[in-house]
Structure formats: structure tokens, C-alpha cells
Amino acid sequence: MTGLGSDECGGHYRLLGIGAGPANLSLAALLHGDREQPSLFLDRKPSFSWHDDQLVTGATLQVSIFKDLVSLTDPTNRFSFLSYLHEHGRMYHFLNAQFAEVPRTEFRNYLAWAARSNENVGFGETVQQVDFDGVFRVTTDRRQVTADNIAVGVGTVPWVPEFAVPHLGPDQFHVSQYMSRAKNLAGRRVAVVGGGQSGAEAFLDLISRRGPERPAWVSWVSRRRNYFPIDDSTFTNDFYMPGYSDYFYRLPGTKRAELSSAHLLTSDGISESTLRAIYQELYRIQFIEREENRFGLLPNRSILSVDRTAGGGFELIVRHNDEPDQSQFLPVDAVVWATGFRSAPKDFLASLMDRVETEDGEMRVDEDFAAVWDGPPDRNMFLQNAVRGQRGLPDVNLSLNAWRAQRVTNRLRGRNTPDPAMSFIDWSAKIGRGTQWTL
Ligand SMILES: Cc1cc2nc3c(=O)[nH]c(=O)nc-3n(C[C@H](O)[C@H](O)[C@H](O)COP(=O)(O)OP(=O)(O)OC[C@H]3O[C@@H](n4cnc5c(N)ncnc54)[C@H](O)[C@@H]3O)c2cc1C
Known part of the structure; x- marks a missing residue:
């Protein structure tokens, strides 16, 4: 204390x-x-x-x-x-x-x-x-x-899919434990699961390791169709102003859920600088150092299950979202679950x-x-x-x-302080600058 x-x-x-x-x-x-x-x-x-x-x-x-x-x-x-x-x-x-x-x-x-x-x-x-x-x-x-x-x-607390829970330990861990658990991955096949900022940072860190620290192979699995950036542009940031928060709050629950899902990448996308660093690292590995078979990029796929193999590793069963009849089997030694947090x-x-x-x-x-x-x-x-x-x-x-x-x-x-000036955007038909449009 x-x-x-x-x-x-x-x-x-x-x-x-x-x-x-x-x-x-x-x-x-x-x-x-x-x-x-x-x-x-x-x-x-x-x-x-x-x-x-x-x-x-x-x-x-x-x-x-x-x-x-x-x-x-x-x-x-x-x-x-x-x-x-x-x-x-x-x-x-x-x-x-x-x-x-x-x-x-x-x-x-x-x-x-x-x-x-x-x-x-x-x-x-x-x-x-x-x-x-x-x-x-x-x-x-x-x-x-x-x-x-x-x-x-x-x-919030870390979240992993139910089927991963029994496997959690030194070889499979949530990204929230990354710094303490991801030390001993040299020479091993590692899967990072999750296409948000945390997954991107873990993937970048692993592919950037050199010499004896280097994992044998690193794959990056995401349900999203690609590795999408966070939308941090001007008008998008107006979603993160008090006026929009109040507008959102007054909407019906179904509409709120729809909007949160539609706007997910305004919050949960990857920083462009991280994406660029990853791309440049991949370029270095493949074209400058000419190393074969060091990474796998696997977006648009869901992990269905994890099984332990006789050899002491794991097999991830992966389903392609557009080709659901095409299951893939991903053999790995370690998994970093960057699958988010829950309240x-x-x-x-x-x-x-x-x-x-x-x-x-x-x-x-x-x-x-x-x-x-x-x-x-x-x-x-x-x-x-x-x-x-x-x-x-x-x-x-x-x-x-x-x-x-x-x-x-x-x-x-028991006070009231004024909220900051309204967004430039009229979010609502009911309140805002342009209710009457007396121009
Ligand atoms: C890696 C990471 C990076 C992030 N970066 C950003 C960013 O760049 N920008 C951004 O906007 N958001 C970011 N976020 C999201 C968000 O800002 C953070 O998660 C932030 O920490 C949330 O703050 P909080 O106070 O709600 O919760 P927390 O930071 O989780 O704090 C909650 C606290 O409650 C304590 N607690 C829990 N139960 C009890 C109890 N029973 N008794 C006493 N104490 C208790 C915990 O010990 C903890 O310290 C990031 C999240 C993560 C995971």
C-alpha cells in the first residue's frame, strides 16, 4: 500500500x-x-x-x-x-x-x-x-x-476463445503477457492470432528478431479480410467528441450496435506506422536477406480449434472465410493470442x-x-x-x-460546465446547428 x-x-x-x-x-x-x-x-x-x-x-x-x-x-x-x-x-x-x-x-x-x-x-x-x-x-x-x-x-481483462483456454501456459498465451512470455521463441514456429494493434505489434517484434533469437517461422492470422489501418482522419475523429457520444447514447440499442460494428476500425485498426514497419521488415527478409519461408500472412481466416500433436507442438485448424470448405492445418510450437479484451x-x-x-x-x-x-x-x-x-x-x-x-x-x-463547441457535423435531425436551416 x-x-x-x-x-x-x-x-x-x-x-x-x-x-x-x-x-x-x-x-x-x-x-x-x-x-x-x-x-x-x-x-x-x-x-x-x-x-x-x-x-x-x-x-x-x-x-x-x-x-x-x-x-x-x-x-x-x-x-x-x-x-x-x-x-x-x-x-x-x-x-x-x-x-x-x-x-x-x-x-x-x-x-x-x-x-x-x-x-x-x-x-x-x-x-x-x-x-x-x-x-x-x-x-x-x-x-x-x-x-x-x-x-x-x-x-478490461484479456479474452481468448473458449477452445484455447485449456492450452494456455508457456507455449500459448494472451498478448497481454507478451513481454514476459515471448522470450523463448527462438527456432520455433509461432502463430500470432488477431489483426488489431496488439497482434500487429507482436508480429512485428517476432519478425524483427535476428540471429539466435529468431523464431523459425511466424504466421499472422486474422479474421479481418486484410491488415486494416486505424482510421484516424479528421472527420472520423469527430466520432470521438462529446457531442457524438451524447448523440450515440440517445440512439436505440440496435442502431448503436450496428454503428459500433461499422466503425470498429476507427478504434481497433492498426497504426499506419506499424503496418509500414511490418511491410518493410517483410521486404528485408524476403528480398534483401533472401530468407525463404520465414513468415505466413493469413488474413480472412478463423481458427476453429487447437490440438496438441504427438510431437509436442500444436495444430491449429483454420477456416478460410470466403472458402469455408477449405480447412487449413497450421502446425506451430507456440501461439500468441491477440484476441482482445472484455469488460x-x-x-x-x-x-x-x-x-x-x-x-x-x-x-x-x-x-x-x-x-x-x-x-x-x-x-x-x-x-x-x-x-x-x-x-x-x-x-x-x-x-x-x-x-x-x-x-x-x-x-x-451540482454544477454544469459547458461542453466543447459542437462538431462541424450535424449528427442528429433533432439537435444541432442546422435544425431550422434559416440561411
Ligand atoms: C496495450 C494497450 C494499449 C492501448 N493503447 C491505447 C491508446 O494508445 N489509446 C487509447 O485511446 N486507448 C488505448 N488502449 C485502451 C485503453 O485506453 C486502455 O485499456 C486503458 O487502460 C483503459 O483504462 P481503464 O482505467 O478503464 O482500465 P485499466 O487501465 O484496465 O485500469 C483498471 C484498473 O482497475 C484495477 N482493478 C480491477 N479490479 C479491482 C478491484 N477489485 N479493486 C481494486 N482495483 C481493481 C486494475 O488493477 C487496473 O489497474 C490500449 C489498451 C491496451 C491493452
């Missing part, structure tokens, strides 16, 4: 945050120093980390650095990325480095600094149960604290779940990300990064972190 004492009688807070990833850190930053809203944020990790076991060399942030914890809503806040640079005396160096994309490790270090510098954030304490009797009673593995409101920001379970809320409205397996939230429940209106359970169905793709990434946290703080303070 860092910073926060560990008394068994934990005190009372206006807001208790469960989890201290970027989502709740943003809220912690906005509440910092507000004596009327005493807050405490607890995270079960021994110390701050941010997907550290996936930090391959060269990994970069997929969003603008302005999408830090606070800048888009409170640019003078002391927990901004600029403030981090300033405090470390590296403002000029950062400018002169002219990063086209900010190294992910530097953003991680910024987040760690923000967590460390905020005395209301503590690590090494797991929230086990939340009950309610007029206040929230939060039981951790160390103590009980009470709070008027809670903010759940427990993020983390929130078992600690079990005693409250029959009081909460749900929609398609998600807790329903109101406009301020507070769960809709039968409790008193001034006692709220705010949900961060847990309502992708209701708020769409931005809910799980960094883009709207600061704005979402601002909605929560406004609710706590």
Missing part, C-alpha cells in the same frame, strides 16, 4: 474510486484539492502499471497527447501531460524530439507520475465487496470505508445488482455515467469504461476520459 495508511477503519469519502487506471486517474485528477469532495481511489496492483507486459519496443500511443488525463476538459490542471514534462524539465526535449506518435512508455510514465503525485490514489488494495445502507460500504482486503458515491473503473467482471457489486437496471448485459447508465438504480438520487455508482454498448467505441479508449470524468465531477458538485 502506498501513500494512504492502512488503518482498518477507513473513513468516509464523497467518492470512492475502484481501480486506478487512466479512467479513474482522470477523475482523481479533477477531484484533487477539492476539499468539499474528498475522494480515495484504490487499485489492487502493487504499484501503477499500464499494460506494461505489452510494452514492445517502439510501441506508440494511438491518440493525440492532448488526450491525457485532463487537458481536454481542464487544461490548467496540474496533472496534465505538459505539467509532467515541465516538472521533469524536458519540455524543450519533447518538442525537439518531434514525435509523430508519442512513445507508449512515455505516456505510461506520465500516468505513473500522475498516480504517484496524487495522494488520494493508493495501490495494493483490492476492493472485494460493496454494500449499501444509505452510504456505500466498501470492503477491501484491508479495511472498510464508506462513501456517498463510488466510481467503478476496473477496465472486467464486477463481482464486488453482486449485492447491488438486483437494484440496477441492465441492458444487454451492461448496467444501464444515465447521461452522467451513473448506474440507473433504485437507490437515492444523490448516491451514485459511476461507471467508467464499462458501457461500450451505450456509449460506443470511445468508452474503452482514452479519447473521452477527461470529459467523462468532468461529467462525473459536475454531478458531484
